[in-house]
Amino acid sequence: MKEEVIKSPWKAFMKQRRMGLNDFIQKIANNSYACKHPEVQSILKISQPQEPELMNANPSPPPSPSQQINLGPSSNPHAKPSDFHFLKVIGKGSFGKVLLARHKAEEAFYAVKVLQKKAILKKKEEKHIMSERNVLLKNVKHPFLVGLHFSFQTADKLYFVLDYINGGELFYHLQRERCFLEPRARFYAAEIASALGYLHSLNIVYRDLKPENILLDSQGHIVLTDFGLCKENIEHNGTTSTFCGTPEYLAPEVLHKQPYDRTVDWWCLGAVLYEMLYGLPPFYSRNTAEMYDNILNKPLQLKPNITNSARHLLEGLLQKDRTKRLGAKDDFMEIKNHVFFSLINWDDLINKKITPPFNPNVSGPSDLRHFDPEFTEEPVPNSIGRSPDSILITASVKEAAEAFLGFSCAPPMDSFL
Numbered sequence: 001m002k003e004e005v006i007k008s009p010w011k012a013f014m015k016q017r018r019m020g021l022n023d024f025i026q027k028i029a030n031n032s033y034a035c036k037h038p039e040v041q042s043i044l045k046i047s048q049p050q051e052p053e054l055m056n057a058n059p060s061p062p063p064s065p066s067q068q069i070n071l072g073p074s075s076n077p078h079a080k081p082s083d084f085h086f087l088k089v090i091g092k093g094s095f096g097k098v099l100l101a102r103h104k105a106e107e108a109f110y111a112v113k114v115l116q117k118k119a120i121l122k123k124k125e126e127k128h129i130m131s132e133r134n135v136l137l138k139n140v141k142h143p144f145l146v147g148l149h150f151s152f153q154t155a156d157k158l159y160f161v162l163d164y165i166n167g168g169e170l171f172y173h174l175q176r177e178r179c180f181l182e183p184r185a186r187f188y189a190a191e192i193a194s195a196l197g198y199l200h201s202l203n204i205v206y207r208d209l210k211p212e213n214i215l216l217d218s219q220g221h222i223v224l225t226d227f228g229l230c231k232e233n234i235e236h237n238g239t240t241s242t243f244c245g246t247p248e249y250l251a252p253e254v255l256h257k258q259p260y261d262r263t264v265d266w267w268c269l270g271a272v273l274y275e276m277l278y279g280l281p282p283f284y285s286r287n288t289a290e291m292y293d294n295i296l297n298k299p300l301q302l303k304p305n306i307t308n309s310a311r312h313l314l315e316g317l318l319q320k321d322r323t324k325r326l327g328a329k330d331d332f333m334e335i336k337n338h339v340f341f342s343l344i345n346w347d348d349l350i351n352k353k354i355t356p357p358f359n360p361n362v363s364g365p366s367d368l369r370h371f372d373p374e375f376t377e378e379p380v381p382n383s384i385g386r387s388p389d390s391i392l393i394t395a396s397v398k399e400a401a402e403a404f405l406g407f408s409c410a411p412p413m414d415s416f417l
Contacts, residue, residue, distance in 0.1 A: 005180045009186075070251075076204065079152035081159065081385040084112060089378045090166075090235065090371050093226075093255040095119045096157070099380060100164060100365070109365040110149060113160035114384055120158075135227040144195040144353055145224040146215070157384075165223045167216030167360035168370025174211055182310055184357040185276040186215070189269065191222035191342045196265045197332025206260070209268035210249050216370070220356030249286075252296050252320045266327035266335065270317025277306055282318055296320075309313055313340040379403065 084101040091098035096115040103110060120126050136148035149161045192214060199206055208226065215223040251267040274282040283294035299317050302311050316326030327334050336346060348354050362372055368376050
């Protein structure tokens with residue numbers, strides 16, 4: 001049975017955590033009290049974003065073939081769903097599910113992310129799906145980023161074949177323990193910062209750091225996952241302006257609809273570190289308008305049960321003015337050199353020579369104790385493993401298929417060496 005450790009306001013907070021930003025905005029748009037708040041009214045007035053609208057309540061029809069994305073020929077055209085035994089649902093998202101699967105020929109276990117093309121096209125999210133695929137292709141050289149083995153598609157679905165990580169979401173462990181002691185929080189924050197620093201070195205801004213997107217592997221090391229909101233080609237001092245992320249972790253500049261840069265990730269690191277130490281994000285409120293107002297205007301309040309170095313780091317990361325935020329001048333090096341991390345040997349960290357403070361103690365791939373039963377108790381849909389020849393090809397399915405030409409791929413083999 002699930003251990004009941006969450007009391008109000010934690011219970012209410014956890015209940016709504018998996019809500020996407022689009023659903024969240026629709027909820028507050030229907031809340032007359034929240035919409036009267038001037039800050040919320042301003043936030044809801046999204047004007048001409050430069051990327052596909054994440055907030056559109058009435059999405060326009062799927063793009064015509066002339067507008068569809070073509071990333072070139074597939075480098076793995078022979079993969080198909082019937083290559084796998086799909087065993088368990090281990091996660092869910094806006095566009096599909098993540099399943100534990102065993103490759104029939106290799107006898108290897110993978111996490112296979114299966115996405116519905118129609119759902120992606122309906123919300124005009126194909127650009128972000130392709131961005132996720134591109135970022136995954138670059139991740140294989142870093143130990144704290146989930147690896148993509150290959151991707152393929154059928155007429156109506158996309159398949160990411162990913163590393164299977166079964167130590168549980170950081171969110172799941174926080175939910176059970178409510179907060180962590182400072183040494184454990186420091187270890188996780190260091191590995192997360194290392195992963196973010198690597199993405200920034202590739203000119204990628206992550207934009208959606210939260211405990212649900214941070215996994216633990218079987219030994220207890222961090223693995224960052226879900227790159228759907230990553231923004232590529234953001235060079236040092238480069239900015240973007242799309243309103244996206246997860247409500248509790250939105251940086252002030254994002255809420256203000258101002259251009260923002262890679263320091264948005266350091267704000268999110270501060271929010272996650274704060275949550276690891278205190279149990280809730282720094283400006284959380286059950287009242288939507290109040291939470292947004294807190295992020296924008298309320299001074300950071302830190303209880304006295306943390307060290308001075310942790311306090312100083314949180315104050316630097318959760319600086320509302322991004323130009324004064326820790327990381328604004330020298331990015332990851334500023335975080336790496338902060339006194340809070342003085343006990344971390346970064347070479348040992350990147351080589352996984354530091355023993356994690358918590359061991360998930362999983363017995364093998366079939367050990368699902370750290371996955372939420374909400375997922376694992378759900379039956380695996382029969383349609384997940386269908387091959388293209390078993391699908392009735394309709395006009396809409398054909399249109400969906402054409403939208404993702406070039407999705408199927410495999411990273412270069414030497415990338416894994």
